[in-house]
Amino acid sequence: MPLLGGIRPPIALLCVLILALAGLTAKVLGPGTEPVVPKAVLSSQQYFAQDGAIALRASIDERVTDLERTATALNTGGPADPERVLSDLSKAYQKWTGTTVLDLESGKVLAARGERIPLAWLDKDVLTGDKALTPRMVRLETGDVRLMTMAVLDGKEGAQQLLIASNSLSVPSINLGPFRSMAVVARGGEVLATAGFEQSEALNSDAEREKLTFLQKQMSRLSDLAAEETEQNPVSAREPGSRGYPGVSGTLLGEDYNGRVATAGYASLAASDPEDGESVAAGLGLTVLAMLPVVQQQTVTEDSRQLFGLLAAGALVLLGLLAVAVLWMTVQRPLLGLFLESRRLARGDLIRPVTVPRWGEAARIGFALERTRRQLGGVSAPDGATDARPAGRFRGGARGPLALTAVLLLLWCVPVGFLLNRTDGTVSIPAVMVNDQRDRTDLVADRARRALNEAQADLVSTSRLIDTDDLAATERLLKDALREHTRYQALYVVREDGDIVARAGDDPHTWSAKKDRSLVRVSGKGERKPVVQTGAPVPEHEGMTLVGEVRVEFLNSLLKRPGLGEVRIVNADARTLAASDGFLAFEGLPSDALPDLVRAANVQVGAGPVENGLLIRHGGAVTVAAAAPFTGGGVASDLGWTVVSWQNAGQFEITAYEREDRSVLASLLGLALIVVCLGWIHLVVVRPLRALAADAEKLADGDLKTVHYPRYQDEVGAVVRSIELIRQQLQAHRQAQARRPAEPRPSAGGR
CATH class of the missing domain: 3.30.450 (Beta-Lactamase)
Incomplete structure (x- = not known):
């Protein structure tokens, strides 16, 4: 018998898939340890950091672009008074903490508005070279960090002036809620700006102040880790083939304090689309860190759920064995018996009657083979027997066992998919x-x-x-x-x-x-x-x-x-x-x-x-x-x-929803198992078997002209080949009977 055809491979595959699905069910529906922090909470902190990084990147790029466009427009219109330049700039945009215009040749400040800008960081490297006029981060005497953006203006009589605008690197000024904090981190882990802690500084109790101190220490520690993580290449930092945030982002877990764990998400500043050109902010090496303390969950194994998963896997194995037994008893065994009986008749062994299966297409084929055996051997039917097909033995067919097998497997798939681990809106959302x-x-x-x-x-x-x-x-x-x-x-x-x-x-x-x-x-x-x-x-x-x-x-x-x-x-x-x-x-x-x-x-x-x-x-x-x-x-x-x-x-990504999804997935895999294996049997065995039953009955009824060709090289195909050989034998037998002369009658003188 061929390895890839017939009734044996789909039944064997059914056994293997049932055992595999049972093992998978025991694993994913069995022991379930709760994480310290739900995955959904960690993912939310990562998304929060990405949103902050996108907002900060867009803010920095817009400020740089606006200053460059303003300088280009002013240069097109001819030299302008420095005081008027800063006045018009402040009326159009209220985004810079301070602006200054100075003469490039003498270094003299020609005009200034807002916060005083220190000039000690200005040198030859800032104004010349490949990275000339690139934005710089400068720390003020107060300890705050400012981003300095520069543009060259055309002054009177061919002189050149330098327009400098400073702005803070603070995260977007939004309501972060109690004890949520965000930070802008430079290369090396230095915290340049924070937001959120100032909302907690008004707390008066010692416990709240102690908690604030703990969070500040965690922010410093996690900032170092985030800066180290964002040094990776954005492509290699993600799963192969995955898309999403163009920069490097992820989550971090800090230490616990009074039942709460410091969770953090980080994201490096990255251009929204590389095809749109390089981003000035993306080249600064900044990272946004979002941190929030959350309640720690108990990491215990649920023994009852583990037992329930094992019971579900055991039920699948039991029902699977019953389904395989049904297929073996009602389809495989009768088909193999027909294969042996048809081959015996094709070899000319006509002495022993054909063993006719009890019901279905196999019984129809077996009864037809018995009729052809009697025709080949010239044997009359036993006393009381008739060539008419008994109706009771042939009701149903091979599709009945397939339907019964599907029902047995559905008895497991339906409860698992629709009843097991159902949430029905009762899950507690953090x-x-x-x-x-x-x-x-x-x-x-x-x-x-x-x-x-x-x-x-x-x-x-x-x-x-x-x-x-x-x-x-x-x-x-x-x-x-x-x-x-x-x-x-x-x-x-x-x-x-x-x-x-x-x-x-x-x-x-x-x-x-x-x-x-x-x-x-x-x-x-x-x-x-x-x-x-x-x-x-x-x-x-x-x-x-x-x-x-x-x-x-x-x-x-x-x-x-x-x-x-x-x-x-x-x-x-x-x-x-x-x-x-x-x-x-x-x-x-x-x-x-x-x-x-x-x-x-x-x-x-x-x-x-x-x-x-x-x-x-x-x-x-x-x-x-x-x-x-x-x-x-x-x-x-x-x-x-x-x-x-x-x-x-x-x-x-909450555990209860994940278990529900796993239950539905197990049910869908069971349905796929039913469709694949039973569909295979129906297409390769049942349909050809029904056609074979009709052909065998026609042959037994005297149709010797129809040639029978096997569709597949399997058990059904072997029976078809044997029936074709039997047809040829019947045809030869009738031709021999037609050529045999009639026997002469004896004369009277010979008595």
Whole structure:
């Protein structure tokens, strides 16, 4: 018999797969040790650090780019007074802690605004060479670290001036919650800036102050570890073939204190997309570390669950043995008997009657073989026997045992998949997960608000260069600005009555300064996408406004963060303006609880997002949701917009959900086992066997013209070959009988 055909291989494979699935079930559903900290909590800290790194990287790159664009625009317009340069810069952007203009030849400070910038770090290497004018990190006398950004300005009479702007390296100013802290770490593990600890310094009890001291020590220790980890190559630090955060990120576990463990996530600053060019911030070697103490879980083995897993595996083995026994008794054994009987008849052994199986296709074939044996041997049927097929013995067929086998295996698959380890909304979601959803939503809201403020600030800076008397130059300026600022889809200058003076990009939408004085507007109801417009008055041209339409895709890209679920920006009426997934303009939120959450978030604007997270239980599903309004200043803070996020808690890496998923996986593997093995038997054995039964009965009924070809080289194929040999023998036997002359009758004289 061939090794890959017939009835034996699928039954053997069924046995092997049942044993393998039983072993897997005993392993994944058996002993279950709880981790010290749930994986979901660790992953959330990693995502939190990634969000902070993305926000810090975007902030640094935008400040560097804005300063370079401002210097380029000023140089194009000719030499400008240093005091006016700093004045215009402070009016357009409120992002630098200090600005200074100095003469490069003499080193004399020509103008200064804000925080005093030390100049001792300026030397020849900073101003010349391959890394000339590269941003530098400088520590002030107060101990704070500032990032110095530089650009060269053209002064009067060919002299050159150096524009220096300093800004802090602080993490985004958001509500981190109690005892959550974030830090910016340099190469070597030096902590450059922290956030979150100042919220705990107001605590008065000795225990709380002791806890704060412990967290500060853990921050220092984990910062060293994070800086060491981020020295890796981002490609080799990830799993082969995996995607995700472009930089190096991960999680760390610190020491425990009073039943709490310091958990941390870290992420290095990296460019969002390498194809967009290099990031200045990514080259600084900075790392963002997010730390949070969480309650330590007990790491004990659940003996009852271990026993339950072994019982499930034992039940599978028992039902599997019964299923294999059914197939062996009702399919394999009769088929092998038919193979031996048909081969005996094909060799000419017609003395012994054919052993006919009890039922099914095998019984039909056996009865047909017995009839052909009598025809070949010229033997009449025994007394009382008939060639008519007894109906009772042939009911059903080989499909019945297959169905019975499937039922036996389904008796294990269905309870395991639908009853075992079901959560049904009863799982206790850690409060940390709700807090992280709320705080990360607040971080996304802060980033989106800053992006809109930045868009309006860019327009303010560009509007100072507009000369409406030269429309050709104005359109060239708008085209250059549109090419540099990818967040816009259209730029245009409009009069107070809405007439377009100059434009670049897509078709403009209506803007009227008479009816609405707000600088950020939303329109486009009834259209495919909402239209977000920002404006800046053109100086010295009363009634004229430079308008930029922000691409909705740009806003959508700010909301796409792993581990946060679906994120949307909604207006005061809870209508969607942007989303991480597809959406319709101004569509409502999918759950009735989400608009209430948005309204509650806007009511608590003064208190921040402390209470703007909740669990939504509906049936057996649990949803974690959060909302964060636009707060913190700028033109975007007065819009009444809110970022709302929600995700199914079943996606969290919580032990109860993991066990439920493993149970479902075991059930699906069992179903796959049924489909593969029993489908194999049905296609290779049962269907050819039914066709063989019909052919054998036709042969027994006298059909000697039909030639029988084996479909597979297996037991059924061997029986088909034997039947073909028997057909040829019957054909030869009848031809011999037809050629035999009739015997003469004896004459009377011969008596």
